[in-house]
Amino acid sequence: MDNLELLIDFHKNAERQGPGSDTDTLLAVSISRLDKEQPLRIADIGCGTGAQTLALARHTNWHVTGVDLFPAFLQSLQEQAQQEGLSAQVSTLEASMDALEKQGEGWDAIWSEGAIYNIGFRKGLQLWRPLLKPHGVIAVSELTWTAPDQPEEIRQHWQEAYPEVGTVCEKLAVLEEEGFQVVGHFCLPPSSWEDTYYKPMEERFAPFLEQHGHSAEALSLVEGERREIELYRKYQHYISYGYYIAQRKG
Numbered sequence: 001m002d003n004l005e006l007l008i009d010f011h012k013n014a015e016r017q018g019p020g021s022d023t024d025t026l027l028a029v030s031i032s033r034l035d036k037e038q039p040l041r042i043a044d045i046g047c048g049t050g051a052q053t054l055a056l057a058r059h060t061n062w063h064v065t066g067v068d069l070f071p072a073f074l075q076s077l078q079e080q081a082q083q084e085g086l087s088a089q090v091s092t093l094e095a096s097m098d099a100l101e102k103q104g105e106g107w108d109a110i111w112s113e114g115a116i117y118n119i120g121f122r123k124g125l126q127l128w129r130p131l132l133k134p135h136g137v138i139a140v141s142e143l144t145w146t147a148p149d150q151p152e153e154i155r156q157h158w159q160e161a162y163p164e165v166g167t168v169c170e171k172l173a174v175l176e177e178e179g180f181q182v183v184g185h186f187c188l189p190p191s192s193w194e195d196t197y198y199k200p201m202e203e204r205f206a207p208f209l210e211q212h213g214h215s216a217e218a219l220s221l222v223e224g225e226r227r228e229i230e231l232y233r234k235y236q237h238y239i240s241y242g243y244y245i246a247q248r249k250g
C-alpha cells in the first residue's frame with residue numbers, strides 16, 4: 001500500500017476527516033439565511049465521508065451533492081445516507097475540486113469544511129465563484145490564526161504545512177477581493193477539534209498499526225497525526241478553523 005492508500009485507509013471509516021461538528025454546520029446554515037424549506041441545490045466540496053453533507057440533508061430540504069476525489073469516502077457517505085433514508089437528498093460526485101467547471105453554474109450554495117486548503121483559499125474562491133448562482137452562498141471553513149504573536153513552534157509548523165494560514169481579517173479581505181460579500185463568520189471551538197476529530201482519531205491508531213503490521217509507513221502516518229494533535233493541544237489559543245459565510249456579489 002502506498003502512502004495515499006494508507007491515508008485513505010486510515011480515514012475511510014471515520015465520521016470526520018477534519019475538525020467540525022453538526023453544531024458548527026447548523027450555525028453556518030442559520031448565518032447563511034438560506035431557506036431550509038426550499039429544495040436548493042448545494043455542492044459540498046471535499047466532503048470526505050460526509051458528516052456535514054448528512055447534517056445539511058437531515059436538517060433541510062436541500063439536495064446536497066458530496067464532491068470528493070476518493071471513491072472510498074463517497075461510498076461511505078452513500079451507505080450512511082441510505083441507512084438514514086436520505087438517499088433522495090444526497091448524491092455524490094467523484095471529481096477534483098479544481099475541475100468542476102463541467103458541472104456548470106447554478107449551485108444555490110457551496111459548502112466546504114476543512115477542504116479548500118487542498119487548492120488554497122484564494123484559488124478555491126476564484127474557481128468556485130462562477131459555479132454559484134448570482135447571490136449564491138459560500139460556506140467554508142479554513143485554518144485561521146485566532147490570536148496574534150504566535151509562538152515560533154506553531155507558526156513555523158502551520159506556515160510550512162499551509163502557507164496561506166492567516167488571520168480572520170486577512171480571510172475576510174480575500175473574500176471581499178474575490179467578489180464575495182461576507183455575511184458572517186465564527187471560529188470552531190476546541191470541542192470541534194477534540195470530541196469529533198482528534199479523540200476518535202486517537203482510538204484508531206492502535207488498530208490501524210496492528211492491521212498494517214506496524215510498518216514504517218503506517219508508523220510515520222500515525223506519528224505525523226500525533227505531532228499535529230500535540231501541537232494543537234499546546235497552542236489551541238492561537239489556531240482554529242474559521243467558518244466563513246459569504247454571498248456572491250452579483
Ligand code: SAM
Pocket residue numbers: 015016017018019020045046047048049050051052067068069070073095096097098112113114115118
Ligand atoms: N469535509 C470533510 C470533513 O470535514 O470531515 C473532509 C475534510 S478532509 C480534511 C479534506 C477532504 O478533501 C478529503 O475528503 C479529501 O479526500 C478531499 N480532497 C483532497 N483533495 C481533493 C481534490 N483535489 N478534489 C476533491 N476533494 C479533495
